[in-house]
Amino acid sequence: MTENTKAKFARLRERMAEQNVDLIALAPSSHMDWLVGFHPMLCERPCLLLIGPEREAFVMPALNAEGSRAETDIAFHVWSDDIGPKQAFLAALADVGTTEAKHIGFDETMRIDFAMLLLDALPAAKRSFTDDTLSYLRMRKDEREYAALKKNALIADRAMQAAFKAIRPGMTENELMAIIGDHFSSENAPMQFAVVGSGPNGAFPHHHTGDRKLTDGDAIVLDIGGRTDGFPSDITRMAIIGQGPDGYAEIHDIVERAVQAALKAAVPGALARDVDAAARGVITEAGYGEYFVHRTGHGMGIGGHEPPYITASSDTVLAEGMVFSIEPGIYLPGRFGIRLEDIVILRADGAEILSSLPRSVHTA
Template identity: 65%
Template structure:
């Protein structure tokens, strides 16, 4: 993934100044990918990108140095297994003038031993996570990020259509999942997840796809995603095998209205919890509030789940360029579940849906 590292470092430093953060420490993972376009092999050896207000450098295991040098011209302070990382870390902090910082932002995904190593080297420094700095930047997608997310959404749409075409009585949940995975692979994407929940299994939001046989009258939750060019997809649609089960149409309509309410509520300047409330209100008013058991959505970018989270308590102010899911659901134990999911990017006038696939129920002929 090609990125403009200098531009992103400059934007990060603006956020650091605004939040009073003197150092941002980033471990190998998606934060580093966003900033540099790569990350070294992650293992138990401390490896940190240290970004100060004026300079940046790496604490880098010797083992990874040669390969990483091909990806970046940022300076390294290397350490070998025989010596340990402490001296190299001290030298790296001195190099970027970060020894006396008042506040350090830690990559929330880094290993606890990496974090403790750094905090021990910065006695007295306050620590936070990246919500005010790198995390805030990642929530707003640029045109290149949007293009890759849109491309992946198209692949997922076509994988879902393949699943619809394949559904028949007698096949298993895993058999239908195999059709999805095969399609992702056919377009050069790596399958990431494949939830297929038939009948009562659909009432478990994160059902583990298994050997249950699809039967006539089953409602089937299909929640799938893949990854290509460093970005993911995520979509949920509903299908039935022949005639829908009793009461299905009413519940599907309620969930669809909840999706529409959330889409209407999602505007720049609105709190994320207000979008959750809009969807939840529709379902609660219809008498099914206790059966909507999860948040309304999650952000999506390099990671399939990342901020902003569309929850009942989120104080995140939605901004233009944020990408997140809207996916309310109703789950009736022992009967069926219904979830409809869209990924949207927030534009000036509201959300743009990445998928082009209707949310209508697909009825498989038997």
């Protein structure tokens, strides 16, 4: 076990004690990745990492055991298809000292059949998800995580600039996406996604990039991300061809002011919903509230979307080290959409933007 992993287990157990949680159960997921640096293939065979007050152990399918052993020295309780997982699970539960656990923290991504092993074995235990334990820790990034996220943000800046240079009338959205993907690959950060929404397609926030040809006067939403060193990037910028559509400059200015308002509101101690309200208030006051159809942001770490979520209903108290997007938008059906997105890390004096690329529109 690496020193980093040992430190994470220690912090997790401190938090478990504070929250009176005596057993954490993780399935193969980003939670497991964050804690131990890998996860076995997720399939229908139960695979669990059980974490008690002093010890931890895996319930491991035999088919995954050999490959997983190369990744960790944590104890394995291996089961095979001809016997089934129950015996190994009960042995692991005993190994970590939780056969009488009073409060289980469940990985919220866990398959229900995995969870049933715990529910059947500990029917009287209190149950919660990991919001106040492991997720609580994941939201607060350390400097190693910050460095990886910053590196990815700057790679995404360069991929965006490659897209800007390539834009020309007559090319398709898919052709532009391929150029973005090629740049990410050139920096050993494979593209994870790219939304290229041109003209009226930009009014769909999650448009599926397609074969529409870019034309003079288009506004183009470019929402892209890659991944290297186990961490992702995510950035949205705008481009126009020629003069752009009527009313573009006014709408871009409103969205930019919404970003600035959210950045100002993003300080330690603020509620996530206060940041959403700051951005949404600017857009609503300008008369476009009904066209801002999604949350203001999402957390980012090893997961592209993870807590904290910057929504109108979130009471999450923002704290130093939290990393999240600020991405308000206005989407005018049949015309165009505008979204501006930056990833920020919260410092003592406010939000630090990871990107170095201005939010001004690129004109092709």
